[in-house]
Amino acid sequence: MKEEAVPVTVKILEKDYRIACAPNHKESLEDSARLLNDKMQEIRSSGKVIGSDRIAVMAALNLAHELLQQQQHTANDNQLSQHLRQLREKIDGVVNDSKQMEIS
Numbered sequence: 001m002k003e004e005a006v007p008v009t010v011k012i013l014e015k016d017y018r019i020a021c022a023p024n025h026k027e028s029l030e031d032s033a034r035l036l037n038d039k040m041q042e043i044r045s046s047g048k049v050i051g052s053d054r055i056a057v058m059a060a061l062n063l064a065h066e067l068l069q070q071q072q073h074t075a076n077d078n079q080l081s082q083h084l085r086q087l088r089e090k091i092d093g094v095v096n097d098s099k100q101m102e103i104s
Contacts, residue, residue: 012037013044013052039063 005020010033021029039059043049049058 010034010037013040013055036063 003022003024006023006026007018008021008026008029009016009018010030011017012033017033019029036059039062040052040055043055043058043062049055
């Protein structure tokens with residue numbers, strides 16, 4: 001059975017936004033809103049960007065950039081793990097082969 005959406009109010013740059021979300025996503029939504037608000041506050045306080053629309057776009061670009069960097073690091077970590085696993089398998093194979101040669 002699908003859970004009904006509940007209204008959640010979040011505050012971003014002193015404005016309240018009422019958003020419907022699944023009850024089990026409420027905390028995640030609030031955390032996301034807090035992160036976005038922090039980024040937007042940071043950009044606004046720098047004084048380099050004026051206007052909430054532009055601040056929102058800059059915050060979105062910064063968050064998207066951070067997400068893409070994290071995804072790239074994860075992909076690199078996965079490649080490294082796979083490479084290490086292959087090396088370990090090769091080493092295990094060589095060790096097992098040498099043990100079999102000693103037994104013969």
